[in-house]
Amino acid sequence: MATSRTPAPPLGRPRAFDAEEALTRALRLFWQKGYEGTSMADLTEAMGINKPSLYAAFGNKEDLFRKALERYGEGSACFIGEALTAPTARGVVEKFLVGAAEQLTNPENPRGCLVVQGALSCATSSDPVRQELVERRKGYEKAIAKRFQKAKAEGDLPASANAADLARYVAAVHQGMAVQATSGATRQELKRVAQVVLDGWPSK
Amino acid sequence: MATSRTPAPPLGRPRAFDAEEALTRALRLFWQKGYEGTSMADLTEAMGINKPSLYAAFGNKEDLFRKALERYGEGSACFIGEALTAPTARGVVEKFLVGAAEQLTNPENPRGCLVVQGALSCATSSDPVRQELVERRKGYEKAIAKRFQKAKAEGDLPASANAADLARYVAAVHQGMAVQATSGATRQELKRVAQVVLDGWPSK
DNA sequence: AGTCTTCTGTACCGACTAGTACACAAACCC
C-alpha cells in the first residue's frame, strides 16, 4: 500500500532550498500583510526562491496560501485544540483566551491572527480565500460550542446557559483580541481582556 | 470672514453627477471589499464617473477613502456617540453593542464595519490607511474608557473596576462582532453576543 | 458674439500583478 518507505530516492536535480523553511517564510508574510497584500514578488524574495521553483513546489498563490494556513493551524494556532481539553468550561475559556493573548503578541511572529486578518474583506477575485477563512473561524467556534455542550451535560455550566451563544461570544472576543493585537495592544492588555471575560463567566 | 454665502455661484461647466451620491457609493464599495480590494475601476463604475472626474472631485484613492471614512463615522457609525450618552455604564454597553449588532447586519449596507475590515492587514504601500483605521479604533475605545471613568466616579461601576480594561474589552467584543458579521452571523446571533456581555457585566 | 473656467471622455502612461516558456544545470540510472 504505502509506496514511499523512508526518504524516497530523489529523482532528477535536487531542490536548492528547504521547502519547510520556505513555507514558514511565506506564512509569516501572509500573516503580516494578508493574502491580497502579499505579492508573488514579496514571496519569492522572502523565500529566497525564484518564481518557477515556487510554482513547481507549491502551486499558485492560492495553493501556497492554503498550505501556509494549514501550517498555521498545526503550529501557532494549536493552542486552540489544547484549550479544549481543559477539564471545565471555564478552564477552556481561560486556556483559550490567555493562550490567544500570548500567541497574538508572540514577538517571534507577526501580530494578530492569520485566520482573522488574512482576508477579512477583499476583492471578489480573492473570495475563495476569504470563504476558506470564514469556514475556519466557524470551525473553531463550533468546536468550542460542542465542548460547552458537554460542559452543560456535566453540570459544569448552568443548565440555563446556551452553549452556542457562549461559544460565539468567546470566538468574538478572540477575534476582537486579534484586531486589537494588530492595532498594537500589548500582551498584558490582551490578558486583561481575557480576565474581564473570566470575571463575568457564568457560574452554577 | 465667511466668503461663501449660500449655494455659491458655480463657475464653469457644472458637474454631471451628484458628489454626495457618488461618495456614498464609494463608501459602500470600500466597506464591502476593503481599501486594497477596491480598484479605481470598481469605483468609477459604481460611482458612474470616469476617472478624471473622480480625481478632480475627490483626489486620489487614499483621499477618497478618507472622505468615505469620514462619512461613515458621521453616518452609519454615529450610534457609538449616541451610546455614550446613556445614563449608566451598563446602559452605554447595551446601547453600544446592541446598536452595533444592528448596524453590522443592516441589510441596507455591506456586512461588518469599515473601520475594522477596511485595511486590517495590507501591503506596506497601504500602511497610512491601515494606521488611520488603527487610530479610529483606539479613538472610540478611549471615548468609552473616559465614559467608564465617569461611571466609576458616579458610583455606577464598582470602585475596583478598571475603566481602561473594560473599555478595551467592550471594544474587542465590538470588533469581534464585526468579524462575525462579515462571516455571516445574523442580527439575532450578534444580539445574543451582546446579551452575554451584559449578563456578565460587573455590578456594584 | 467671444472669453474664461470648469468638467467630461478617450486614450494613454509606467509600474506592477499573477503566471509561464524555455534553455540550462544537477542529480540519478544504465
Added chain:
DNA sequence: GGGTTTGTGTACTAGTCGGTACAGAAGACT
C-alpha cells in the same frame, strides 16, 4: 559516456494597477 528526470534562472506574457494628458463640451460673464 549517454539518457532521463527534475530543479533553476532569465526573460517574457497578458492583464490590471493607480494616475494623467489632452481635446472638446458646457456653462457663466462681459
